[in-house]
Amino acid sequence: MENLNRSVESRPLRWGILSTGTIAEKFVSEAVGLKNHRVQAVASRSIEKARGFAGKFGIERAWGTYQELFDDPDVDVIYVGTPHVFHYENTLAALTAGKSVLCEKPLTINAFQARSLFQTARRNNVYLMEALWTFFLPAWKKVQGWLAQERIGKVRLLQAELGFSTAFDPNSRLFDPELGGGALLDLGVYAVSAAQQVVGNPPEALDARARLSPSGVDMSTVMTAVYPGGILAQLSCSLEQLTENALVIYGEKGKITVPHFWMADEATLQSQTGDDFFRDDRKTLGYAYEALAVEADLTEGRKENLLVSGDFSVALAETLDRARKLTGVVYPGEK
Incomplete structure (x- = not known):
């Protein structure tokens, strides 16, 4: 997998958005305006919804399946904004594909799933953070x-x-x-x-x-x-x-x-x-601050955030x- 340790002079951090719902809209509306960030792709189970979302925010690629987003070589980090009962399966698939993930809160519906996700992230040496933007x-x-x-x-x-x-x-x-x-x-x-x-x-x-x-x-x-x-x-x-x-x-x-x-x-x-x-x-609203935190972590070579670590999310x-x-x-x- 490509090393995502980044310098501020490097290419933009390329986001893939998994979901076209309200919370995803809020996140993307702020992420698109950040320097050194690019919303590269969006995926939905409906290609029509993905294309509509992409058109609204000027996103280059719209995928009609989640797997296409996981397989996109030009996506560095996937933002998971689906209903939280789907967070586990969506995030697990992204991590298994070698993608870093920012997943909406709650990370999962129970601690067993949360532990499993961080075990997978650590095993695959990829980044994972629960999107506790507060x-x-x-x-x-x-x-x-x-x-x-x-x-x-x-x-x-x-x-x-x-x-x-x-x-x-x-x-x-x-x-x-x-x-x-x-x-x-x-x-x-x-x-x-x-x-x-x-x-x-x-x-x-x-x-x-x-x-x-x-x-x-x-x-x-x-x-x-x-x-x-x-x-x-x-x-x-x-x-x-x-x-x-x-x-x-x-x-x-x-x-x-x-x-x-x-x-x-x-x-x-x-x-x-x-x-x-x-x-x-x-x-x-302030969702940009968590995107900046992800960028800072990856730039400095961290696979987990210091404030919202794996141990924090599991606890x-x-x-x-x-x-x-x-x-x-x-x-x-x-x-």
């Missing part, structure tokens, strides 16, 4: 800086909630167990991953309760967790209730508040050591598995 945003970088400087002292408590009001629809992906539906994997992944990023480890103890939909997936899930060092967390997600949608990190000297933390554009520090405020005036998937076991949500392929 942690590459400027506001999150600022929060990480405040924590590293101990501006609020030792962290004692976290609260993270993310919820929207959505009417139950048995035909929607969100409520379909065959597609890995439910609040936890769609929204809760942000709250759980944020807590894991702040603390640096998964929880030592976890309790979870959920209200299930008629289809058997969770409409809302509430988790209470105890992390190393006795740090406590309250984490919640909902498809049926609009919530405060914020992350609050409490420390012995103050607190950090991040509104809309999964797509953060601001953060507030209130502390005995002095208050601070950060606002990011970007005009986009995150294990926590989500623990929560689902407690709430009784089981997907058809797991029975």
